Amino acid sequence: MKKIVCAGAGHGGLSAALLLAREGYDVTVLEAKSRKELGYDWHDCVWLPAFEDIGLVPDNPDFVYPFFHYTYHNPAETMAFSVTKGSLDRLRMVDRRYILNLLIDECKNTGVKFEFGKNITGAIIEGSKVAGVHTARKEYRADLVIDAAGIDSPVRKSLPPVSGVQKEISPDKIIWTYRAYYENRLNKPAPDYQNIYFFHCGKPGMDWLITEKDFVDVLVGSFSPLTKEDIDRAVADFQRIYSHMSDRILKGGTVQKIPIGKAIPKFVWNGYAAVGDSASMTEPMSGSGISRSLSAGKILAETVINIGKNELTQKNLWHYEYDYLKKHGESAYSDSILREFLATLKPEDLDYFFEHKIMTEKEIGGGKIRFSSPAEFLQKVTAFVPKAGLLPRMAGAVLKLRKAESVKSALPKEFSQNVYSCWLKLYNQL
Ligand SMILES: Cc1cc2nc3c(=O)[nH]c(=O)nc-3n(C[C@H](O)[C@H](O)[C@H](O)COP(=O)(O)OP(=O)(O)OC[C@H]3O[C@@H](n4cnc5c(N)ncnc54)[C@H](O)[C@@H]3O)c2cc1C
Structure with missing residues (x-):
């Protein structure tokens, strides 16, 4: 059976790993962090069908809660529009570490091997194909490398120009985000529950504030890199509007990059396929990063299974890119x-x-x-x-x-x- 190495325990890599292991492929996931450090210490908005599609149901009420409605605010904060209907009933706020544990446990039960604390430094290139990945100490050879190592993937960055896969995600396709949970002085959900602010404090981008029983979830999202002053200004403004938000941070408090918009134009090469943030598959405003990543992993696994005994060349793996862009490309283009x-x-x-x-x-x-x-x-x-x-x-x-x-x-x-x-x-x- 073919040997698959998944670089990074990103969601798409895990969904591909799971589906391939179910078919008997020899799959190893190499992840830089320890299992305990994996993911983020917060909840994310996810599209349930993406989990159902791979046979998983995130339903533990301790880690999952519904997404009721959200209210949009204009920059001057003079108007508010609420969205309550439509597809919201299929969205959930789910604890990120719970999602990853669900995926990893299922992968392990299906025979996927995991090596945590392995910092991949790049791809092994042989002739015109990827033949595996390496860490500073060891080489891991494979018939296919699934690149699930996120926006700054060292695997993608190490590919030669002949692969046609771009090394960097361009800054105009990135949102810089600050996320933290603050103490909720009310100790109950506020009536104006989930709020999204366009160009909050005059800065191009989108911020959100969600009041849960035990915390106030704040996200500051900007179309340009965030400074400490930008974050302090946005947080102070939220505290002015929502007096129940204290300045005590319970969780998070870091700045991360999200690649948004259309995927990079080419995310396959000989022996290589990227999924999720490594291929820039997130669409803003639709809780899509995790769901798109899971869906990409599923489409990739199906492609690899269809390729069967044939080689995992760019030509054959292109069917994955084709099917992914046919399914999700259009909405990403408009976003x-x-x-x-x-x-x-x-x-x-x-x-x-x-x-x-x-x-x-x-x-x-x-x-x-x-x-x-x-x-x-x-x-x-x-x-x-x-x-x-x-x-x-x-x-x-x-x-x-x-x-x-x-x-x-x-x-x-x-x-x-x-x-x-x-x-x-x-x-x-x-
Ligand atoms: C503040 C914030 C809020 C978000 N909110 C949502 C939301 O509500 N809903 C949603 O769907 N998405 C959300 N996203 C986006 C979401 O996090 C990503 O789109 C999603 O995680 C898909 O990324 P991924 O699975 O491809 O990779 P990632 O989640 O980035 O995982 C990559 C993995 O690769 C590992 N790795 C990296 N480098 C190496 C290396 N050299 N060697 C080995 N391993 C490596 C990393 O440690 C990591 O575990 C949010 C992101 C941020 C930052």
Whole structure:
């Protein structure tokens, strides 16, 4: 049976490891951290079907709670829109370490081997393929390396240019986040429970504040690197609005990077496939990083199983990239375009959109501009006139959204360098 090494115990790597081990593959996961240190000390919003798809149900009430509704606020904090319906019933807030333990326990029960405390330094390159990974002390050879080592993966960064896999995630595709749990003086959930702030304190990005019984969960998310002053300002503003939030930090308090938007254009090579943050698969605002990662792992495992006894070449592994982008690419394209457009706006532009009902709960909740009647269309167009200066940028974003359709349909089903190069030109325009 083929030998698989999973670099990093990222969620996508674990889901692929689990499904491949179920089919009898020899799978080893190499993880830099100890098992105890793994993951983050907080809850994340996850899409349940991604777990169900791999046969796991995160249902322990000690670690899982529902996602009821959320309220969006404009930069001037004069307006609030609540989103309560739609797909929220399939979202859950789940303890990150519980998720990882669930995955690791199931992997171990299925025969996956784990080596914790192994810091991978790069890929072993032989000729034009990845033949394994190495740490400072040892080589681990494999038929396939699954790169689940996150945004700064040393495996991805060590691939040669001929692989066509980009080494760095570009800064305009990153959100810098600060996350911490503060003491809740009320000791009960607040009525205004989950809140999302656009351009909070005037800084382009998105912050959230969620009041649970025992803590207040604060996330400060920025389109540019966060300074201590940015964090202090956002936290102080939240304490001003939510007097039940004390300044005692119970958990977290670190800054991390999240890659968001569309995936890197190529995430497979001979003997190599990236999943999750290593391939930049997260979409903002949809609780998608973990779910996309799990789904990528599942699609990759299915591809590898279909490849069977044949070699795990770029050509064969391309079916994984193809199936992943067909399934999730389109929504990622629109989020990527939206993030790029938002980053060009000033806080007062966003305020205007909120206050003149150009952006309402309908658009924010659904991620699309939709008109329920010609009157509504007219109202929005008329309201937009004083902001006509933004029209070229908006038109640019709309054009890109339309291009997303053609990018999706031009995605080559079979890999050949020429056809791929043509598609890449289109993809890079998004
Ligand atoms: C503040 C914050 C809030 C978030 N909120 C959500 C949310 O609500 N919902 C959601 O779905 N997602 C959320 N995300 C995104 C989510 O964390 C990622 O998208 C998700 O973890 C997918 O990443 P991954 O599984 O690919 O890799 P990661 O979770 O980044 O895991 C990579 C693993 O590789 C290991 N590793 C790294 N380098 C090496 C090395 N050299 N050798 C060996 N091992 C290595 C790391 O230790 C780590 O265990 C959030 C992220 C942050 C930072």
